[in-house]
Amino acid sequence: METIRRWWQQPDRYEWLSEYLESQHLRWPLQVIMAISVTVLGFVPILLLWSPATAPFAVKAAVAVPATALCWTMTFVWLTRWPSRRSSRALAVLSALSVSAACLIAMQPQHGLTACVVFVVIAGLVAFTHTSPFLTLVLGIAVSTTMLCGLRAAVDGDPVLAVSETLLVLVSILTVPMVGQVLVQLLGADAVNSDLDALTGLHNRRGLHRAVGDRATRPVRGRETFGVVMVDLDEFKQVNDTQGHAAGDRVLTAVATALRRVAGTDVVVARIGGEEFCIAARMSDNQLRHLADRVRTAIESLPYAVTASVGTASASGHPANQDALDELLCAADQAMYAAKRAGGNRVCHAWDLPAERPEEVV
Numbered sequence: 001m002e003t004i005r006r007w008w009q010q011p012d013r014y015e016w017l018s019e020y021l022e023s024q025h026l027r028w029p030l031q032v033i034m035a036i037s038v039t040v041l042g043f044v045p046i047l048l049l050w051s052p053a054t055a056p057f058a059v060k061a062a063v064a065v066p067a068t069a070l071c072w073t074m075t076f077v078w079l080t081r082w083p084s085r086r087s088s089r090a091l092a093v094l095s096a097l098s099v100s101a102a103c104l105i106a107m108q109p110q111h112g113l114t115a116c117v118v119f120v121v122i123a124g125l126v127a128f129t130h131t132s133p134f135l136t137l138v139l140g141i142a143v144s145t146t147m148l149c150g151l152r153a154a155v156d157g158d159p160v161l162a163v164s165e166t167l168l169v170l171v172s173i174l175t176v177p178m179v180g181q182v183l184v185q186l187l188g189a190d191a192v193n194s195d196l197d198a199l200t201g202l203h204n205r206r207g208l209h210r211a212v213g214d215r216a217t218r219p220v221r222g223r224e225t226f227g228v229v230m231v232d233l234d235e236f237k238q239v240n241d242t243q244g245h246a247a248g249d250r251v252l253t254a255v256a257t258a259l260r261r262v263a264g265t266d267v268v269v270a271r272i273g274g275e276e277f278c279i280a281a282r283m284s285d286n287q288l289r290h291l292a293d294r295v296r297t298a299i300e301s302l303p304y305a306v307t308a309s310v311g312t313a314s315a316s317g318h319p320a321n322q323d324a325l326d327e328l329l330c331a332a333d334q335a336m337y338a339a340k341r342a343g344g345n346r347v348c349h350a351w352d353l354p355a356e357r358p359e360e361v362v
Contacts, residue, residue: 015260035075037121049061099116110153113153116169120176123173147170200252208270209325215268226315226328227280227314230310232309232336254302255302289347309337309345
């Protein structure tokens with residue numbers, strides 16, 4: 001029972017895996033593979049409209065048209081951006097329901113049973129990225145559909161063959177996700193020594209340097225500068241001392257999620273210390289100011305009664321090397337400590353290195 005409880009309570013690894021794939025430069029290749037796959041799958045329901053072995057045309061069209069539209073919407077999503085956690089969950093459920101409907105309307109139950117193998121792909125992706133309860137939901141749709149198709153095939157023809165094929169499909173549907181979760185656990189252990197923070201899934205300090213360096217070759221737009229937002233939680237030690245380290249971990253995870261949300265895309269978000277975070281990206285000074293304000297507000301709004309001292313710094317052009325980035329981080333760090341000395345839960349800016357003294361902004 002303890003093993004089942006631990007499995008059920010495994011955290012959502014979507015953000016962590018997304019960052020891991022990005023750090024290994026594998027996210028875009030995977031997006032292309034997924035886009036090609038769902039594009040091809042989108043043709044299947046449409047082609048079945050002309051098959052005499054399926055349900056009447058009106059019934060087929062009611063399933064085929066939405067299923068194809070869903071597939072090609074997913075193609076657009078995969079080619080334009082990495083899906084958010086919410087989008088990924090919605091696409092997984094809609095895909096499972098579409099496959100279920102397609103399998104159940106097949107006039108020949110044997111064909112529907114064979115088509116249930118598509119659930120292997122959907123459940124496998126969910127196992128890699130989402131929680132065990134959500135995986136159970138998707139597997140429930142897959143197993144129920146497979147059992148119904150197997151029952152129809154047994155009544156319609158050879159019961160022995162139907163049972164054999166049903167068991168074969170069920171083994172595939174259940175085995176692949178379990179193997180996927182084991183692999184994710186192994187990747188999680190590897191992340192401790194990689195560019196990612198194992199708790200939050202953000203970049204660690206080494207990952208921050210590497211991610212910023214990877215962006216150095218991208219062309220600069222207009223008078224764009226490079227900005228850094230340094231975040232340190234106020235009185236975080238009290239959380240650990242009064243509520244325990246498990247509560248502290250929940251706060252850090254919630255803060256990491258909030259930072260991802262407000263930072264947007266193509267921005268490097270890192271946890272570089274115990275309760276110290278950093279956001280780095282190309283942006284104007286005005287954008288940097290607004291980002292720092294949103295960060296402070298987002299953390300203050302969390303249901304954990306925590307606040308943050310925020311410091312920023314910017315420099316013209318992209319940091320040429322690690323020393324240049326460290327200098328910028330140091331300036332933002334000094335601004336953050338100025339905010340902390342002023343009472344915390346505020347933002348201080350240090351403009352145009354080298355700055356003599358950060359300018360406080362309430």
